[in-house]
Amino acid sequence: MPAEASVFVTGPLEADIILLRENPSKIAALEEFLHGTQRQIANLKDQDRVILELHVKDFMIRHRRMLGLSDEDVQMLEALKLEELKRAEMQGYR
Numbered sequence: 001m002p003a004e005a006s007v008f009v010t011g012p013l014e015a016d017i018i019l020l021r022e023n024p025s026k027i028a029a030l031e032e033f034l035h036g037t038q039r040q041i042a043n044l045k046d047q048d049r050v051i052l053e054l055h056v057k058d059f060m061i062r063h064r065r066m067l068g069l070s071d072e073d074v075q076m077l078e079a080l081k082l083e084e085l086k087r088a089e090m091q092g093y094r
Contacts, residue, residue, distance in 0.1 A: 027073050031056055050088045057081040 016036040020029060034056045038044045044052065057077050060067060064074050 025073075025076075027060065027069065027077060030060065030067060034059060048091070050084055050091060050093070053084045054081065054088065057084065 016039065018029070018032045018036065020032075035052065038052055038056065044055070047055070057080060060069065061074055061077050061081070069077075
């Protein structure tokens, strides 16, 4: 499945640009915004992509009410998180 959204990093001192496909899901747009926010957190800058993906999905699931996510959104996030956990295991994470 192609990505609905992605972050285009313009440089260390410039703003990130979030590219969205037509009619992206709410969780796709929020997830990319949060990835951009992760770049501002010093202790996350050197983490592997799979760890950052898991971190964002955990955050979104924990803060579902604050983010206004539906039960369907949370189910999708949980399924995506399981896929990321499988990738992490294949990369040697436990």
